[in-house]
Amino acid sequence: MLFKALIRTEIKLCTKLFTKGFSSKPSWDIATGVCIERVPVVTPPLNEMQKKYKDMLYTLETEKSLKSDHELRHENDKIQAELLKNESADVDLDTISKITAQDFEDAANEELAKFKFAAIETEADKKGDKHTPDRCLQRHLVLVTDVQLGKEKKKLLPQGLWKEGETLRQTAERILLEQCGPELKVQFLSNAPCGFYKYKYPSEINGKVGSKVFFYYAYYKSGNVKNAVKANWLTRNELTDVLPDRYRKSVHEFLIEEMY
Template sequence: MLRNSFQVFRLTKTSIRESSTLTSQKWDLISAVCIERRPTLAPPSTGLQENFKKYLDKVELERSHKSNHEIRHEQDLIQAEQLKKGDGDVDMALKQTAQDFFDASREELKRFKVAEKITECDKKNNVKSLNRKLDKHLVFVMKQKIGNKDHYLLPQGLRKDGENMRQAADRVIKETFGGDFKVQIHGNAPCGVYKYKYPGNLKEKQSCVGAKIFFYFGRYTNGNINKQISDYKWLDRNELKNELHNGYYERLSQFLIDEN
């Protein structure tokens, strides 16, 4: 009985020591902002969507009443019959008929050209331009040095004393892009977190065991990129997956819409 009690005491003591060690570890707290540009064009419809659209068109046609154009066309036909009999209104007959309007509209439609969805920036694969992949969500990343290596990451920065994480995120946007670049951050709470431990040499230099990155989600509204930011990209989901570190992207993808 005493032996078992002693073993329990040793286990409890060890657990307390390990717990105190974990709580004494210092982590850098970082706010990062996932800036997303929404699509400006609707993506191509799937087969299911096309079939559903045809069904809705059929139901609408079955339930619809005559349009103004159809009523006017019927009146024109009655007017034409009356003119043949010599009873019609000549002034009314000289006006543009519904059929004349239909023919003119059809000719105008033939001259109309739909703008291409593939832009010049798409053809040149200009990843710095917002005028590309107009039917996709694009996320902003910029090259940053972590340790001795360069990585493409979201705009981020260390939390300062007296700030909460949301305030740090606002400051990151302002310091990174300046006042002309507008982003609407959604919510005061982060929507994701990613943590990693520093390598040995960096751990001693930073006096921290690693970094905890708290992600905030924001929508790009308007403005231009600061000219001081030379190396950046606007990437869709597949490009983002190929560019970012696996663990980093995995946390990020948990709150991004899957477009596949």
Template sequence: MAAPVGRLVAGVLACRAWAVRGVGSRLLSSQAAGSPWRLHGAVCLKRPPVVVQSKSPLQQEVDELLQQIELEKSLYADHEIKLMEDKVRLSKQSVNYDDDFDSDNKDIVLTQDLEDAWEQKWKAFKPAPAITEADDKNNRSSLNRKLQNTLVLLVKEKFGDEDIWLFPQLAWQAGETMKQTAERALSTLSGNQIEAIFLGNAPCGFYKYKFPKTIRTEDQVGAKVFFFKAILRSQDLQTSKGNGEYVWVSRDELKDYLKPAYLSAVQEFVVEI
């Protein structure tokens, strides 16, 4: 029975792959055949959190409980064993004091001395603040903000007489895959200097909209946008746009920029940010 089931599963997967290729080819061929809908490739570029998010009171309480349970059930570490051995050795030395013994061991570094040195280093350490200057100035064009959250890149594009905030996107060109179009949108934005990892070869979302009436024609009614996800690899990004023409925003801030219809279409694949 295993062989027929295996052939059946392979046949289903092959049919699905054929169907996906067929849909993609029909979409691209419709573009080439003069469809009034323009095909666009867009990318949802994310900057992952830089620091760990602050714990809620409940999370902090559970974390302390788990640490206490782990401590009670754990064995002594090598450092703790050495600390106890040093205490035994010092107690013997205080009972049987010997000048020769003391002179021979005066250069020994005890475990407690190491702990004292580590404690001094810890007191001198000053962690960088989680609230940055960009947070204080609400500079949303900076990557150095909201370090505890995932941020996504939005750019301002002009459609007719209206400025609209969108994910970076470009129109599809003949000979490209849709992923290559999305990659070109990023490379055009950053002058081929952006470092990003695309998550898969298939789109994660789809949105269709009509152009403003001022630029809408019978041959160009609107656009069909296919979204891809990508992760920013570096914390530095130089774009071809000036400040104010692009922003890095969290999920809660998307509503300040995106139109409701566009936001409802994209929130499905940015829900985890």
């Protein structure tokens, strides 16, 4: 009896769904969101564990190695200097007047000190400017723009509606061109969407209940977003602050987690 009762409710639900499917299927807008990510330019710093292990490997390597030419030369120089100090008779003056290994080392070090490596902290980092991809070189950055949803503007990934007759990938490319300008060059990684999000409109628009957003993933290659758009390149932590809660979860589903 109990089983029967259970089954009956199930059947009711099924028939309800079935009729719903035929009669008044709520129709949704199909939209495409584009997730453009600038992958790290510079390797992230090593953590405690990695540093310790790296140090150990270095010491092991030097312990097991043989002496290099430079080290031999340095030792030879020392012996020659000793002999010179003691004013030994059989010092070959020709060999001493050369540049010693120590001199060579000093010169090389000086040259290295003169060379300036580019700083990991860029101009944008110093100013706190978030509108350029040239910041936080060691982290992943995601492009976030202002998207008009109904009457309000929200900070989301670039997003737009799908038009009849194009594939979703083409939609993604079109949206990028429309919203970010032709200068931004990206590399899409697939024809398939990588994530999904759906939301309901506050009230029905043109008979549509809400919108289903399919995310496409692309690498940032070069160029900048056109000036009219306020583009933000945000790190993972900043994303959590900016994006709406449910939306953020959907986006984080398909993003690579940062290890540091």
